Amino acid sequence: MRTDTTFKRAFNDMIEIIRTLDLGEELPSENALRAQLGVSRTTVRKVLAGMAARGIIMSEAHRRIIRKQPRQKERYPKEETLAISEQVETSFMEWMLRGDACPGTEINETELARKFGVATTIIREFLNRFQKYGLIEKRQNAGWVFKGFTASFALELFEIREMFEMRSARLFATLPDGSPVWKQIQAMRAAHLELLADIDARFQDFSELDSRFHRLITAVAPNRFIESFQDVIAMVFHYHYQWNKRDERARNEVAIREHLALIEALESRNVASIDRACRLHLTSARETLLRSIMQ
Amino acid sequence: MRTDTTFKRAFNDMIEIIRTLDLGEELPSENALRAQLGVSRTTVRKVLAGMAARGIIMSEAHRRIIRKQPRQKERYPKEETLAISEQVETSFMEWMLRGDACPGTEINETELARKFGVATTIIREFLNRFQKYGLIEKRQNAGWVFKGFTASFALELFEIREMFEMRSARLFATLPDGSPVWKQIQAMRAAHLELLADIDARFQDFSELDSRFHRLITAVAPNRFIESFQDVIAMVFHYHYQWNKRDERARNEVAIREHLALIEALESRNVASIDRACRLHLTSARETLLRSIMQ
DNA sequence: CATATGTTTCTTATGTATAAAAAACAGGGG
DNA sequence: CCCCTGTTTTTTATACATAAGAAACATATG
Structure with a gap:
């Protein structure tokens, strides 16, 4: 009754692990594989049995040797790995x-x-x-x-989002120089610049970066309710824009530039600049979403 | 397999309806009863059948007459009416x-x-x-x-609560004289004064009034996420204080006075007073909850 | 013809079953 | 004695079954 998606996902992951090893080499212990694959040992053993049945590995007493490299077509299709x-x-x-x-x-x-x-x-x-x-x-x-994916949904969503993000962004002004967050912000800027440089080819990667960026900002002062609200935002952007691709490239480019401006403001530690950059970005994101809902 | 709690609740409610009628009087139509009881006609018919079986009503062709008044002990016990x-x-x-x-x-x-x-x-x-x-x-x-009903839970909860309630309370300053909210606020003050006058006997009624008061304030500008958060607050207060009765009377009296002060501030339409009264109440509520969590 | 009741059909609330996955237990070798 | 694998037990994910309740349909009556 229960589907074996966990097994199939682990099986696919195991293929990648084996690819990093050579023929004749010994596999790590079941426990080590368990940790690497993030599943239980029961599932690891099932995967190993599957690999053995396919002749990819050979089980000797207390160890398993790689006999041949698995082929990509032996992977289970993506759909079968989803619960x-x-x-x-x-x-x-x-x-x-x-x-x-x-x-x-x-x-x-x-x-x-x-x-x-x-x-x-x-x-x-x-x-x-x-x-x-x-x-x-x-x-x-x-x-x-x-209740409908309506304009009022978007407005209510952004009212909360604004409260939460302004609250977090403002906190940056009081952060000490030594805080590890500044390193992460640097990395975030780099990631944005990289994406911007290659925007024509990679504009679809933005959605994930966006989510990571906003989660980083709110993480300065963790609050479970704010974090849970981030899921709502992520869901909206992930799915809504998946079915609404109009102006996607341009839309994402604008957002990246706004993020970069916000990063600069955060680093300035000037509350007024932070407020301005943050509000600017949220307003623009809201308008974009509203336009896209209205067709 | 499904329990018949809907039926039992409707049965109990029907007893109250019959008590308002006289012997020999005719019951309203099934449809009218359906609306009054807030269940489907299927359930109404089941209740009527039960009443008839107990000799409380007599079903004639197309009408039902009251034969005798139901007794209180015919009610189903509270537990059996809960899904x-x-x-x-x-x-x-x-x-x-x-x-x-x-x-x-x-x-x-x-x-x-x-x-x-x-x-x-x-x-x-x-x-x-x-x-x-x-x-x-x-x-x-x-x-x-x-994750534990801990101090950090309470702090995170109140951080959000403060954002949400200050936001709503401030909006009162901009409300026109003609808004129906002012009437509701008046009624709310009356309810508070009434409870305060009889605080020694009725201090347990506060929890429900508290929830209604805070919902009224946030309702000035409806937002589904804020409303949903009110459920969290209501749950915390309802259950937590149900198992933690220390200083209950005094605690509730203080809160009532703070509510009255906030009502006055709201009516003054002075943002600074509103802010002060609101923050005062929330701070005190937070401290009370924290103390009670720490034992 | 509107509204009431009688009847049938569909949906939800809740229980039970079971394969997959996790966890716990047990013996064995370095 | 720690870590490894083999085995057994427990738990979760998912399917299915069914009585209670809601909704739709049909018929009757004023």
Whole structure:
């Protein structure tokens, strides 16, 4: 009943590990592999058994030798490495953002389960977790309502985002010279400059960098509620822009420049400059999102 | 498998409706009752059947007559009117706050299901919803960790609360005279004064009034994320103080006076006074919570 | 024809089952 | 005695089953 996606992901990862080793070489211990792969030893043993069955490794008493290099086509396809619950997330987002759902649509657990080909349990679990994004609402004894990916959603989202990020950004002004954050900020600038230099080819990498940048800023003074809110923002940008590619390159380039300006302001330790740069970026991000929601 | 708590709650409510009517009188239509009881007609019919079986009403063709008044002991006990998922919430809170759990404790779904006598499905669903309170964290393929009802939890909570409430309170200064909010504020003051006058007997009613007061303030400019955060606050106060009654009367009296001061400040429309009153109350609430967490 | 009740169908809440994964336990060799 | 592998036990992820409840449909009555 449970899918073996953990095994398949570990199997693929193991292929990469073996590629770094030579024929005839001995594999690390099960425990070492467990730590490297981030799974339990049970799964490691299953992977090793699979490798042995394929003739890639040979199990001798208490050790395993590499017999031949695995081929790339022996990897399991990406889809099979995603837990059902992760697949459901993607399916649901697509259903939502492709426009099958307008504000006020009732969400029917059974119907979704049928449509996505999964058990209702999974759908319920997903919806319960998804609730925190503020896009759906539960009604007692009667399913959920989709509230819509609307302008007011974007406005409410950005009202909170502004409070949280201004709060964190301002704190930079009081940070001592020795703080390790300044190193990370330097690295962040480098990453931005690198992406900017190659923007025509790599503009799709921005979404992840954006998330990392904003998480770095809020991390100066950790607060679990702010961090949890970052998930909301990340979700919105990740999925919304995945289905809305208009002006993507230009949009991302503008954001990168705003980030660079904010980095400079942070380093100046001048609260007024920080405020200005931060607000400028958030306003522009908000307008971009609003435009994109309105088509 | 599903419990009939909806029916039992509706049955109890129906008893109250019948008490307002006289013997021999005709009951409202099924549809009217449906609206009054807030359940489906299916449930209304089940309740009516139950009443008929007990001889309380008599079903004639197309109408139902009251034959005798139901007695209070015919009510279903409170516990039987709570959905399993609601019972689980209480059990879990008790488990958590009674101190069976210290920070870092691993939460075992199976064990909790056994301990609470419910299905694992329910536990999972509950934990998924409960995640938003910031007290537990999920680990891939391996249960949950309880992060602890600690001082840092309280501090992080109040940092957000302060941002959100100051934001709303300040907005009052710009509200026009004609806004209906002022009436509600008046009513709120009356409710506070009433409770204060009878504080020795009714100090336990404060928790609910507190929640209503803070929700009223934030409602001036609705934001789903702020509203959702109010749930976190309400949960903390509702449950935490349920198991921690030290100085309850005095604590609530202080809070009521602070609320009254804030109401006055709001009505003055002076941003500086509002800021001061709001911050004063939040600081005091925070200190009270911290003291109570530290024992 | 509008509204009420009777009937049928669909959905949700909750329990149970089971393969996959994790964790705990146990013996063995350096 | 520590770390390694083999084995057993426990837990989680997911599917499926079903009574309670909601909604839709049908029929009757004033």
